[in-house]
Amino acid sequence: MTWTVAPEPPDSLTAKALWRAYYTEVSDRYYLLHKGHRTDPSELARELSHPPTTELTLPKGQLLVAHYEGEPAGSTGIRLLDKNTAELTRVYVHPRMRGKGGGKLLLRSAESTARTLNATRIILDTRHDLTEARALYAALGYEETPPHNNGIYAEHWFTKPLL
DSSP, rough: OEEEEEETTTTTTHHHHHHHHHHHHHHHHHHHHTSSSSSOOOHHHHHSSSHHHHHGTTTTTTEEEHHHHHHEEEEEEESSSSSEEEEEEEEEOOOOTTTTHHHHHHHHHHHHHHTTTOOSSSEEOOTTTTHHHHHHHHHTTTEEOOOSOOTTTOOOEEEEEOO
16 A cells, blocks of 8 residues: 655645545544534634645645545645744544554655755644544654643644754
């Protein structure tokens, strides 16, 4: 089975479909955990009408899309926060593709992209309920740190030097 990862324009149909799948999953997980219901359809529509585009295009960043056997299966973004720091954002692998190495490949590709943008470290934040993501970050050498932002949904912060 073959994985590939390549840059993708954030406004492409593939990117928009993956953004919808990502946002729907993480939003539903949050609302089900904290409110006992799925995301309100109007909120979902509002958020999906403003996909992240300019922050994930060169020279500020890049969107990466993973394909599994030619099928879009996941994505992540890298954006520069300053000349040395890249932020990993929106790491997503489609549920039916999980456990096949796509997350690890996406993170390694994101790290490589950050290096090409001259970043010397990569940071990220995530929520407590996204346990699979936290385990993946730790397995790939990301260390949990004190908060580096005050994001409304940020509960865990990680960093990794890019050697």
